[in-house]
């Protein structure tokens with residue numbers, strides 16, 4: 001077992017973990033934060049996306065011990081208010097735009113979109129690499145390609161992210 | 167997953183000191199953690215090298231020095247990379263997803279393992295995973311495997327996009343090890359499978375990558391193009407990194423660099439095509455001739471013969487786009 005400290009959604013947690021534990025399993029099984037979902041467990045679907053030190057990451061590919069000293073934001077902590085009851089603008093936009101069906105990929109979509117909106121620089125579809133391009137639907141689709149949605153709610157997900165970005 | 171110990175090294179000396187048989191260095195973990203979960207990698211000890219002081223890009227001087235721990239997303243977003251080495255930025259951005267690129271390191275990207283389906287499935291034989299157990303890919307599923315430089319022991323491909331651009335740019339990999347420090351060029355870091363497919367690279371146990379350096383950007387225009395089964399978030403079927411320098415007065419090729427991805431166990435520098443083009447007219451006809459000169463060496467398997475015309479057409483199209 002290894003001792004570690006993690007700041008999760010603003011509160012500091014001192015933990016003793018088996019080094020084999022992924023950040024995803026730590027969040028879900030130890031800390032009861034089941035908002036973060038396990039899909040493929042190989043980094044291929046994006047359902048486990050969280051913000052790790054402010055940047056989006058696949059919690060299934062991160063060993064919990066390797067996150068010692070880091071700050072994690074899960075979907076439970078995305079909202080602004082201290083009690084977490086205030087929805088994040090992305091959450092509001094997802095509801096308004098009906099950007100899901102079953103909802104399983106939604107926490108990952110939300111955390112990924114929040115991380116993505118804070119990123120700077122080009123993507124694979126940006127024509128001029130020296131530009132920080134406007135967030136067109138094409139840019140959003142490319143930047144969100146790490147999050148799959150088996151219900152195929154992509155059209156509304158893109159619309160919701162575009163609305164929240166305004 | 168097998169039980170292992172974990173330690174975080176503060177510097178290269180500590181990482182090397184901690185290394186013992188059964189140790190693996192841990193970068194972002196995006197490949198290694200997955201392989202550990204699959205039972206393919208079974209280290210006793212992980213030495214985390216992401217906190218080593220190699221997380222910066224130094225753009226002083228004519229070239230570029232990229233620290234081994236620089237994350238793929240930071241590499242692609244760096245102003246000097248975008249302006250002076252756009253082909254490298256494109257290659258990195260075409261790989262994986264935003265999340266994976268945030269985690270993945272430069273060294274880990276170079277040393278990621280093949281995506282051959284049998285290599286990742288411990289219930290099957292595989293010469294790369296278990297030497298002398300056989301290669302089920304040759305009679306089996308090899309749609310996405312090699313057409314160049316493979317052996318009877320292994321037909322795997324190297325999956326990195328970044329490495330293909332680095333091969334065209336002539337990058338140098340800086341390595342520190344238990345015995346001494348050394349510099350290994352790309353191509354040169356990765357090796358062809360031959361009779362030892364278990365060895366992906368020329369690195370020896372315990373050697374640690376500290377940085378990659380790039381010479382000044384080559385003259386001419388450059389591009390990275392990748393063909394895959396979906397528009398984003400998929401490994402390359404075939405990719406090409408190309409630099410073309412055309413003498414506009416005579417419309418002839420002064421110099422060119424071509425590297426291919428998805429076709430071999432290494433990022434494949436197309437030296438035959440390059441030699442055929444130097445001094446030749448910059449025309450579609452010559453581009454076809456050069457691509458065919460390279461691919462004359464191809465030995466496709468029954469189900470990946472499609473890669474030969476795909477690589478040919480991709481080389482030709484990419485070069486055509488680079489004519490000033």
Ligand SMILES: Cc1cc2nc3c(=O)[nH]c(=O)nc-3n(C[C@H](O)[C@H](O)[C@H](O)COP(=O)(O)OP(=O)(O)OC[C@H]3O[C@@H](n4cnc5c(N)ncnc54)[C@H](O)[C@@H]3O)c2cc1C
Nearest residue numbers: 193194195196197198261262270271274275277326327375
């Ligand atoms: C779903 C998915 C899709 C992907 N798609 C693509 C794609 O389209 N194109 C592409 O190119 N890649 C793709 N990748 C692969 C990704 O780019 C690699 O997993 C990543 O670059 C590996 O970097 P890492 O830092 O996470 O390495 P790790 O997984 O931490 O390590 C990989 C290897 O490098 C060794 N290592 C790490 N650092 C050092 C060092 N400093 N010195 C010596 N050895 C070291 C480790 O011991 C290990 O053997 C994909 C990955 C995933 C999960």
Ligand code: SF4
Nearest residue numbers: 282292293301320321
């Ligand atoms: S091609 Fe190489 S990696 Fe794939 S099964 Fe054969 S030996 Fe293993």
